[in-house]
Amino acid sequence: MAFEGLVQWTQAVVTQSTRVSAARERQAALDITSTPPQRRQAIHAFHAECHFFAVAAHKLLEFRDWVSTFGLCASVNFAEIDSFSAQDIRDLRNMREHVTDYFRSIGNTPSRWMVETPEYKADASSVVGTMIGGRLDWVAFGAASERLLPLLLVEPIPYPAR
Numbered sequence: 001m002a003f004e005g006l007v008q009w010t011q012a013v014v015t016q017s018t019r020v021s022a023a024r025e026r027q028a029a030l031d032i033t034s035t036p037p038q039r040r041q042a043i044h045a046f047h048a049e050c051h052f053f054a055v056a057a058h059k060l061l062e063f064r065d066w067v068s069t070f071g072l073c074a075s076v077n078f079a080e081i082d083s084f085s086a087q088d089i090r091d092l093r094n095m096r097e098h099v100t101d102y103f104r105s106i107g108n109t110p111s112r113w114m115v116e117t118p119e120y121k122a123d124a125s126s127v128v129g130t131m132i133g134g135r136l137d138w139v140a141f142g143a144a145s146e147r148l149l150p151l152l153l154v155e156p157i158p159y160p161a162r
Helices: 002-029 036-069 086-097 099-103 138-153
Strands: 114-116 121-123
Touching (some): 002 036, 002 138, 036 086, 086 099
Antiparallel strands (some): 114 121
């Protein structure tokens, strides 16, 4: 279950990265002739896809950690995935999952709600360029997952001994 879950969530990240980009393109394609409801729907669809991406990214890391406890995938190089901050991904997923708590000022880690860099200031509910919540680049993490997926698919499936 651990190994197949890792494959499943890696594939989900790849799929979701494409969906986030497509939602962003649909949003950008709207023009002056678009109605306010059309624009709102495009914005909401984009934000939902970003949320689903954050969930999938967190699940990939969760299953990657679980797989390692069994010594599975020892020959797979996870360095590119590991270069992304697991804490940022976990925070992003948690904060987006509990966004209403953060907007009501009762979130668990309010000090981490905002991210400030020399280039931008963002909260976990926002998107800056391709950075969801200022923390996770859906294009870069999706591409890293896309490169990881074929490596996982050629791994022998670790069936338990009978």
